[in-house]
């Protein structure tokens with residue numbers, strides 16, 4: 001999972017983002033299709049930029065550059081791409097490079113500011129913890145002094161007041177960068193004392209004080225022992241939550257027409273009866289800060305009981321270009337199985353999600369009366385992106401989940417385009 005946060009220095013944070021933009025080219029995918037989907041990538045990046053979502057915009061531009069400046073050349077069928085298309089690719093890259101550079105500078109500025117704010121925040125937290133710790137130690141000492149009778153000297157050193165290092169606050173702690181780590185309630189931290197002997201005396205004195213406090217109410221001391229004093233605990237390895245930014249966040253909401261699944265299932269009825277899967281492409285438009293599914297395209301396809309694939313992807317792109325429809329995901333049936341994403345489905349969804357982070361996969365399982373609306377989790381994007389296997393193969397659990405950024409809207413209608421006829 002890609003986590004970036006202001007605890008990281010700005011250049012490291014930008015590098016993380018850049019590294020996570022890199023994707024591999026699938027050697028089994030028609031190289032022509034990369035150019036077509038590359039155009040969508042640019043469109044999506046531009047729309048993120050308009051929305052002020054600089055990180056997503058930068059990642060998509062970098063993804064485009066990675067594919068067309070580098071990865072596509074390793075495609076086994078690269079030579080099949082005609083020179084005119086290669087020229088088009090390099091023209092696109094020339095336009096996008098300065099754009100990506102500009103966004104990178106903007107991100108560096110933003111991250112530098114956030115990192116500076118973070119350091120101030122951490123310093124404040126540490127200062128506060130240090131103050132509380134001093135206060136607690138002082139109170140504990142005072143209580144121990146009150147509760148230790150002068151007539152009963154400490155067996156080891158002849159009395160608490162005789163421990164030189166415990167005489168005042170200044171002597172109690174030595175500055176130590178590790179002092180805030182693993183702060184244990186009621187006890188000094190590892191590394192905060194100069195002499196192990198002092199620790200033993202301190203612990204002995206505290207135990208004695210606790211025993212006396214527990215023996216009965218004392219007019220001169222509160223009833224609780226030192227171990228009940230709440231002590232702040234600051235651990236540098238645990239960052240404040242509000243600073244962490246998983247890259248899965250910032251997705252624009254996607255509106256799914258309520259009637260979509262029903263309409264799709266009607267078209268899939270004949271295939272369902274033969275236990276053959278049916279698939280469709282979800283397309284639509286960007287409206288303000290939302291994505292709306294307005295058109296369902298059923299492409300020419302081949303299917304089996306557990307697979308389904310478009311047989312002419314170019315036709316889908318042509319159709320989308322003609323009506324200016326952007327790709328928002330896909331839908332398919334599981335005629336006999338439940339609603340989930342198989343390994344083949346996850347690889348398919350990966351292809352959609354790298355181009356459009358909001359893309360969803362809807363699975364209709366009529367036999368089980370289930371409809372699932374899924375996306376790959378950040379872990380899923382990592383694992384599937386690095387997997388070169390094809391066909392059905394095992395994968396870890398938890399790589400996909402119910403999408404959190406979609407809403408069903410009964411007021412939106414969907415147009416169906418069945419290209420099979």
Ligand SMILES: [Zn+2]
Nearest residue numbers: 334341342345
């Ligand atoms: Zn499936």
Ligand SMILES: [Zn+2]
Nearest residue numbers: 343384387389
């Ligand atoms: Zn895989």
